[in-house]
Amino acid sequence: xxxxxxxxxxxxxxxxxxxxxxGPYLAEYPVSPESLLAGEVLFGDxxxxxxxxxxxxxxxxxxxxxxxxxxxxxxGSSEYRARVLATSLADPGxxxxxxxxxxxxxxxxxxxxxxxxCVSFTNLFVALARKAGLRxxxxxxxxxxxxxxxxxxxxxxxxxxxxxxxxxxxGLTVDFDQTxxxxxxxxxxxxxxxxxxxxxxxxxxxxxxxxxxVEAFRYLKKAVLxxxxxxxxxxxxxxxxxxxxxxxxxxxxxxxxxxRDPGELLAYxxxxxxxxxxxxxxxxxxxxxxxxxxxxxxxxxHYGLAQKAYQLGHYSESNQHLRRALKLxxxxxxxVDLMAKNSQHLAVQAVDKS
Numbered sequence: 518x519x520x521x522x523x524x525x526x527x528x529x530x531x532x533x534x535x536x537x538x539x540g541p542y543l544a545e546y547p548v549s550p551e552s553l554l555a556g557e558v559l560f561g562d563x564x565x566x567x568x569x570x571x572x573x574x575x576x577x578x579x580x581x582x583x584x585x586x587x588x589x590x591x592x593g594s595s596e597y598r599a600r601v602l603a604t605s606l607a608d609p610g611x612x613x614x615x616x617x618x619x620x621x622x623x624x625x626x627x628x629x630x631x632x633x634x635c636v637s638f639t640n641l642f643v644a645l646a647r648k649a650g651l652r653x654x655x656x657x658x659x660x661x662x663x664x665x666x667x668x669x670x671x672x673x674x675x676x677x678x679x680x681x682x683x684x685x686x687x688g689l690t691v692d693f694d695q696t697x698x699x700x701x702x703x704x705x706x707x708x709x710x711x712x713x714x715x716x717x718x719x720x721x722x723x724x725x726x727x728x729x730x731v732e733a734f735r736y737l738k739k740a741v742l743x744x745x746x747x748x749x750x751x752x753x754x755x756x757x758x759x760x761x762x763x764x765x766x767x768x769x770x771x772x773x774x775x776x777r778d779p780g781e782l783l784a785y786x787x788x789x790x791x792x793x794x795x796x797x798x799x800x801x802x803x804x805x806x807x808x809x810x811x812x813x814x815x816x817x818x819h820y821g822l823a824q825k826a827y828q829l830g831h832y833s834e835s836n837q838h839l840r841r842a843l844k845l846x847x848x849x850x851x852x853v854d855l856m857a858k859n860s861q862h863l864a865v866q867a868v869d870k871s
Contacts, residue, residue: 547765550773553754554738558763559730567731569739570720574623574713575644581628584612585649596689598649599681603691606642614638614693619726621719635677636716638693642679652682655712656690656704675749677715680706714744718753725757733757748778755787764791775807782811816845816852823855832859832866 624644721736755770774784823838
């Protein structure tokens with residue numbers, strides 16, 4: 518799967534999608550959330566001149582429409598058109614896409630540069646598919662977590678792809694897999710505004726990695742304004758404030774993320790770290806428990822541990838983690854498949870010992 522970097526913070530872990538009680542420590546903010554979006558503490562009076570970007574993410578042009586005319590000389594069913602478009606974009610002899618992890622682009626820019634990451638490719642596919650008359654939506658896809666560390670940031674990746682609704686009521690998932698890492702799990706259809714928020718947040722993180730605070734702020738602010746209920750955008754904004762030494766602002770951003778998106782584990786993890794460094798042990802432990810609870814409720818967290826144990830040859834330990842995963846989600850073939858592999862290795866070890 519191609520991955521979209523959406524989280525940048527002080528501490529990262531597996532992301533869950535589960536509800537949790539608010540608790541007493543989420544009642545008040547050290548500063549107002551509105552002040553985070555104003556940016557005056559970061560840039561002073563200059564903040565008033567910083568406009569948010571207004572990218573036309575799904576805009577098409579004449580060249581893109583000509584490409585559609587070329588690959589669809591005689592129309593076809595919705596499934597045919599979806600498959601032809603996906604294979605045409607991926608075919609190096611016909612179009613070809615060059616994967617670049619840190620390149621989040623609009624559909625039109627992706628088409629002309631023939632480069633980008635998963636959000637870029639998905640933007641391109643969605644734009645062209647809709648132009649071709651297909652009913653297509655963004656999906657957030659859940660994958661095995663991957664981390665990247667750079668410049669004091671730890672970044673965890675998420676993934677997006679596209680869902681085409683066919684005339685028979687079925688759905689066709691289109692996913693441009695370039696990284697050859699991770700395992701794709703469940704998909705969740707999301708509205709355009711959420712996908713667009715991820716797009717802006719992705720670019721904000723890219724600027725954050727490049728130490729361009731002004732552009733990072735502009736894009737992260739736009740991400741928050743696009744979907745204020747998406748916790749990861751607030752987490753990323755908090756990471757910007759934290760890097761600049763504004764701890765109360767970072768704390769507020771993480772608190773907003775936790776209140777508006779209770780399944781955003783990263784918010785709790787970062788809050789626990791903030792309070793631990795400040796010596797506020799009761800708050801640190803409260804949020805650490807929230808993070809642990811979310812991990813324990815996430816079957817794919819246990820599956821990730823099972824994978825690590827399997828890779829180390831600890832097959833019995835791997836099965837222990839898988840049993841916990843199956844208690845939470847007993848219809849996941851990946852869990853059963855890995856357990857079968859563990860059992861084969863354990864049987865071989867038993868024969869060798871006899």
